[in-house]
Amino acid sequence: MPEIDIDTLLAFASHLADAAGDLIRPHFRKPLAIAEKADLTPVTAADRAAEETMRGLIERHFPEHGILGEEFGGVREDAEFVWVLDPIDGTKSFISGVPLFGTLIALTRNRHPILGIIDQPISRERWVGASGLQATLNGAPIRCRPCSVLGAATLFATTPDMFKGEDAASFARVSAAVKLTRFGADCYAYGLLAAGFVDLVLEADLKPYDFCAMVPIVEGAGGIATGWRGENLDLASDGRVLVAGDRRTHGAALPLLGG
Numbered sequence: 001m002p003e004i005d006i007d008t009l010l011a012f013a014s015h016l017a018d019a020a021g022d023l024i025r026p027h028f029r030k031p032l033a034i035a036e037k038a039d040l041t042p043v044t045a046a047d048r049a050a051e052e053t054m055r056g057l058i059e060r061h062f063p064e065h066g067i068l069g070e071e072f073g074g075v076r077e078d079a080e081f082v083w084v085l086d087p088i089d090g091t092k093s094f095i096s097g098v099p100l101f102g103t104l105i106a107l108t109r110n111r112h113p114i115l116g117i118i119d120q121p122i123s124r125e126r127w128v129g130a131s132g133l134q135a136t137l138n139g140a141p142i143r144c145r146p147c148s149v150l151g152a153a154t155l156f157a158t159t160p161d162m163f164k165g166e167d168a169a170s171f172a173r174v175s176a177a178v179k180l181t182r183f184g185a186d187c188y189a190y191g192l193l194a195a196g197f198v199d200l201v202l203e204a205d206l207k208p209y210d211f212c213a214m215v216p217i218v219e220g221a222g223g224i225a226t227g228w229r230g231e232n233l234d235l236a237s238d239g240r241v242l243v244a245g246d247r248r249t250h251g252a253a254l255p256l257l258g259g
Contacts, residue, residue: 006115006130013105013117014128016057020050020087020103021121028122029097042091047071050087050103058083068235070209082108082235086209090158090186099123102187106212111235116213118191127191127217135194135220144223144245145196150252153178153199156189162205166258167240170228173256174202190214190243194221199245200253206239218243224250228257 027046034042051071058067066082068074076082083105088094090101099122107115118127127142129135135142147153155178157163163171175181178200185192187210192198194217203211211225215233218225224247225233228240242257244250 004109006133009107009115010128010130012057012061013107013115014126016054016085016105017103017117017119017121017126019053019057020105021119021124023050023053024088024094024103024121028094028099032095034095042095043071044088044091044095046094047088047091051085054083054085054087054105068208070207077235080110082111084108084113084209084212084235086187086213089210090188093184093186098184100185100188102191104187104209104213106209106215108212108235113212113215113233116216118187118213118217120188120191125191127194129194129215129217129220131216131219133216133220135217137191137195142195142221144194144218144221145199147199147244147246147249150174150177150249151179153249153253154180154182154197155200155202156182156185156192156198157202158186158189159183162203164205167204170257171202171204174200174253177253177256187214190218193223193243193245194218196221196245199249201241201243202253202257204240206241208235208237210239211237211241214243218245221245226250226254228254230254 066076066079069085086104103119105117
């Protein structure tokens with residue numbers, strides 16, 4: 001495979017995040033029309049404008065790359081490089097005035113995430129990660145914290161409603177084993193884990209644009225991000241993720257999930 005200029009790609013990804021943030025900020029805590037998508041989740045003009053702008057920049061600068069976005073679907077998804085975009089991960093928080101949403105930007109190569117950004121445009125916090133590089137928060141290196149036993153862990157999930165049937169039973173087993181369980185941070189929880197404030201994030205029913213961006217960030221901070229069977233995450237993953245700052249905690253949680 002040809003060599004890639006990761007610095008150029010990181011700079012471009014940051015440019016995408018800047019453009020999205022400029023469009024999102026003016027709408028926050030302002031009167032806003034809210035539409036309902038086919039899956040009954042909310043969407044706003046801010047979501048759509050931010051994704052449209054990012055897609056336009058990708059088409060202009062990397063027309064051979066694929067794009068997969070939450071609001072406008074996929075093009076050239078079989079390309080070697082595919083940008084994976086979620087303009088506002090946590091739209092329910094956004095429309096409620098809660099600043100725990102974020103713009104997620106990932107680049108996959110042969111379907112595997114190699115670059116990721118979590119950008120919180122209100123607090124102006126930006127987590128950045130890329131394969132083989134140290135993860136950063138606003139340019140400063142970050143590291144996951146050690147947590148050797150599950151009973152000492154803080155666990156986050158977006159909502160208990162994402163766990164259905166056997167998945168709900170699996171989540172309950174892990175939640176019962178940890179010290180503290182919290183809900184509602186969306187992608188922000190991944191950033192907190194990478195920065196050393198959270199130990200586990202356990203989720204289900206995700207799409208690639210929900211999780212691809214966090215993989216290089218968490219791994220670049222010394223953590224581990226897998227599926228519920230311990231498998232690597234990629235564009236074909238089933239949407240169930242287990243993310244840990246310490247491999248010992250990950251290893252203790254994994255058998256409780258039952259794959």
